[in-house]
Amino acid sequence: MKIRVKAKEKNGLVDAKLLIKHPMETGRRKDKDGNLIPAKHLTTITIDYKGETVFDAHMGTGVSKDPYLSVSFKGVKGESFEISAADNTGESAKKTVEIK
Amino acid sequence: MTISRRNFFSSLGTSAVYLAVLSSLPSIAWAKWNIKAFTAPNLDAAIKVNYGDLPIVDSLMVKLKAPSIAENGAVVPITVESKLANTKSISLFVPDNPTPLVAKFNFSENSVAKVKTRIRMGKTSEVIALVEANGKLHRAGKAVKVTIGGCGG
Amino acid sequence: MNNLKKNNFRILVLILISLGIVACQDETGSTDKIEKIGYVKSSTNSIVDIIAKAKNSLAKAAEVGFEWSSTAPLIKQAVEAENSGNSKLALELANKAIKESENSLVQAKYADEHWQDHAIN
Amino acid sequence: MNLIKKNKIYWLTNIASLLLSVSVNSQNNDEQPSNYQDAVIQDIQEFRDFYTNKFPNIDINEFKDGVYAIDEKSREQWLEIEEFAPYEISVEDGEEAFGQNFANGKSYIDCFPNVEDGIRQNYPYFDTQTNQVITVELAINQCRVVNGEVPLAFGKGKLADISGYISFSSREKTLNIKVPNEQAYESYMAGKKFFYSKRGQLNFACADCHLQIAGSMLRADILGPALGHPTGMPVYRSKWGELGTLHARYAECNKNVRAKPLELQGESYRNLEYFQTIMSQGMQVNGPSSRK
Numbered sequence: 001m002k003i004r005v006k007a008k009e010k011n012g013l014v015d016a017k018l019l020i021k022h023p024m025e026t027g028r029r030k031d032k033d034g035n036l037i038p039a040k041h042l043t044t045i046t047i048d049y050k051g052e053t054v055f056d057a058h059m060g061t062g063v064s065k066d067p068y069l070s071v072s073f074k075g076v077k078g079e080s081f082e083i084s085a086a087d088n089t090g091e092s093a094k095k096t097v098e099i100k
Numbered sequence: 101m102t103i104s105r106r107n108f109f110s111s112l113g114t115s116a117v118y119l120a121v122l123s124s125l126p127s128i129a130w131a132k133w134n135i136k137a138f139t140a141p142n143l144d145a146a147i148k149v150n151y152g153d154l155p156i157v158d159s160l161m162v163k164l165k166a167p168s169i170a171e172n173g174a175v176v177p178i179t180v181e182s183k184l185a186n187t188k189s190i191s192l193f194v195p196d197n198p199t200p201l202v203a204k205f206n207f208s209e210n211s212v213a214k215v216k217t218r219i220r221m222g223k224t225s226e227v228i229a230l231v232e233a234n235g236k237l238h239r240a241g242k243a244v245k246v247t248i249g250g251c252g253g
Numbered sequence: 254m255n256n257l258k259k260n261n262f263r264i265l266v267l268i269l270i271s272l273g274i275v276a277c278q279d280e281t282g283s284t285d286k287i288e289k290i291g292y293v294k295s296s297t298n299s300i301v302d303i304i305a306k307a308k309n310s311l312a313k314a315a316e317v318g319f320e321w322s323s324t325a326p327l328i329k330q331a332v333e334a335e336n337s338g339n340s341k342l343a344l345e346l347a348n349k350a351i352k353e354s355e356n357s358l359v360q361a362k363y364a365d366e367h368w369q370d371h372a373i374n
Numbered sequence: 375m376n377l378i379k380k381n382k383i384y385w386l387t388n389i390a391s392l393l394l395s396v397s398v399n400s401q402n403n404d405e406q407p408s409n410y411q412d413a414v415i416q417d418i419q420e421f422r423d424f425y426t427n428k429f430p431n432i433d434i435n436e437f438k439d440g441v442y443a444i445d446e447k448s449r450e451q452w453l454e455i456e457e458f459a460p461y462e463i464s465v466e467d468g469e470e471a472f473g474q475n476f477a478n479g480k481s482y483i484d485c486f487p488n489v490e491d492g493i494r495q496n497y498p499y500f501d502t503q504t505n506q507v508i509t510v511e512l513a514i515n516q517c518r519v520v521n522g523e524v525p526l527a528f529g530k531g532k533l534a535d536i537s538g539y540i541s542f543s544s545r546e547k548t549l550n551i552k553v554p555n556e557q558a559y560e561s562y563m564a565g566k567k568f569f570y571s572k573r574g575q576l577n578f579a580c581a582d583c584h585l586q587i588a589g590s591m592l593r594a595d596i597l598g599p600a601l602g603h604p605t606g607m608p609v610y611r612s613k614w615g616e617l618g619t620l621h622a623r624y625a626e627c628n629k630n631v632r633a634k635p636l637e638l639q640g641e642s643y644r645n646l647e648y649f650q651t652i653m654s655q656g657m658q659v660n661g662p663s664s665r666k
Contacts, residue, residue, distance in 0.1 A: 062202030
């Protein structure tokens with residue numbers, strides 16, 4: 001699971017765009033031999049800023065492969081925020097991003 | 101007390117956690133991921149698990165942008181925005197997907213109630229956004245046609 | 254719905270084949286110059302021979318780079334049919350495969366002789 | 375009308391670049407420019423004119439965006455995806471791989487020394503030593519083999535990621551493909567023949583869909599133009615869910631017309647790439663790109 005972020009501050013708002021490499025397997029797809037591929041999808045993406053959660057997304061299998069999110073929150077240039085993502089299999093990833 | 105908070109409580113395991121979270125509740129209670137909501141097989145059930153019996157009203161304050169004809173049902177770009185004060189969450193539903201609830205976005209007073217994302221649509225369907233604010237669900241919908249392709253590009 | 258679409262597509266394919274392949278055969282008018290691999294009707298040849306012929310003709314189509322993706326599966330099905338004792342079906346499928354390979358050779362020859370007729374530059 | 379004029383002026387510079395290779399040749403060999411190079415220049419002109427006449431309202435250089443130069447509604451969705459395209463992760467992975475050392479201590483940088491000047495715009499090129507067309511993807515694997523590494527699969531995966539990084543770092547560079555000698559022209563002609571040859575059970579040539587009826591609907595798809603097509607490679611197709619090379623796309627196209635795909639990076643596809651890229655001479659590298 002790889003998180004890529006583009007974050008820019010403008011007029012006190014941080015515009016954060018996230019792209020997370022993830023297969024988002026629905027659990028309904030079959031492989032070449034006809035066996036079901038088990039579900040593996042993100043469940044939560046959370047943005048924490050200065051120790052507080054400012055945004056929290058919950059999702060199921062209806063989000064596209066390599067999920068993309070664009071959100072804005074109040075923030076200041078030079079500070080950083082943290083993105084956490086977790087999937088239904090217990091895998092997770094974190095990334096700290098400086099606001100530019 | 102709103103339904104989502106009731107769900108939130110019921111989804112917590114032990115009373116110890118319950119109390120610990122209660123004490124830090126003044127601003128927002130961040131709910132846990134709700135498997136029942138995301139596996140509910142139809143729209144009504146998905147809404148009910150998420151929000152209980154909150155009244156639903158159509159609202160022009162909910163702006164939903166989606167293509168009329170999706171280039172590819174696997175990647176349908178969606179922008180959803182709530183102009184309503186005190187927006188707690190926005191949920192996206194595709195009623196004709198096997199599990200209609202696509203995502204639920206929860207906001208704090210420090211985030212803007214606007215999200216862009218990309219969703220999957222198995223077939224032509226309406227996309228529905230429900231904004232949870234002031235004890236009601238504010239609804240906007242948009243029909244999106246999904247065609248089966250294969251050649252193009 | 255899905256079935257309907259499939260059927261529509263099948264019809265489209267049929268139309269395309271009749272328009273395309275037949276048209277290109279008519280235009281060349283020289284199918285006889287291509288080595289006939291033989292459309293086997295009688296049961297004097299063993300099915301094994303016919304399947305071998307189908308494989309041989311497919312190899313010829315592949316050699317010129319014009320193999321159709323539909324042909325090898327026909328041969329595979331023919332072999333399976335033969336193995337399960339359905340010789341009639343095996344014969345039918347093998348002959349169909351031979352016909353396809355013949356057509357792809359016609360196509361290759363047509364491309365050699367006429368590709369510039371279709372070029373804009 | 376104005377657009378066409380502007381294109382013609384722009385076009386002059388492209389001719390110049392091809393001619394440059396001619397004049398260098400003629401100086402070296404003390405010969406007049408040969409007919410084949412005039413023929414290639416004329417081919418390019420006619421190819422471009424075809425699209426200009428078919429789509430008089432589209433600036434010809436916009437075809438680097440493929441079908442999205444033609445269809446406004448799809449373009450809107452495409453721009454939403456290009457805002458942060460899934461291939462950006464592949465480019466990052468590709469860049470990482472590109473910089474990593476092989477077991478022998480060398481890396482891709484030893485094979486592609488001028489990354490900062492861009493790489494993709496000079497590919498494919500005709501190698502006069504081995505008399506064959508060398509594509510970026512073939513060069514990547516040649517680089518690996520020379521340095522004792524196993525070659526990668528040519529269609530999708532790691533090699534496509536590296537190819538994606540090479541395109542990304544060559545963006546906005548102008549395609550400058552040369553036809554240095556008669557053998558090169560033969561490869562060019564072989565590619566041209568492939569482009570116009572009908573194949574498969576459905577009896578379609580590349581040109582049937584992506585030239586003659588480009589911009590029309592085929593089932594639920596709008597057919598993309600062949601002009602500018604190689605500029606956006608490799609491509610992240612939503613349908614694939616990953617980055618794939620031009621030859622993976624060729625294979626897919628062949629399958630669509632029920633022709634058995636040929637070998638990726640085999641001579642046929644490389645010649646086709648050579649022809650197709652020369653047709654887009656003078657356009658800007660724009661890859662990787664996202665498509666439906």
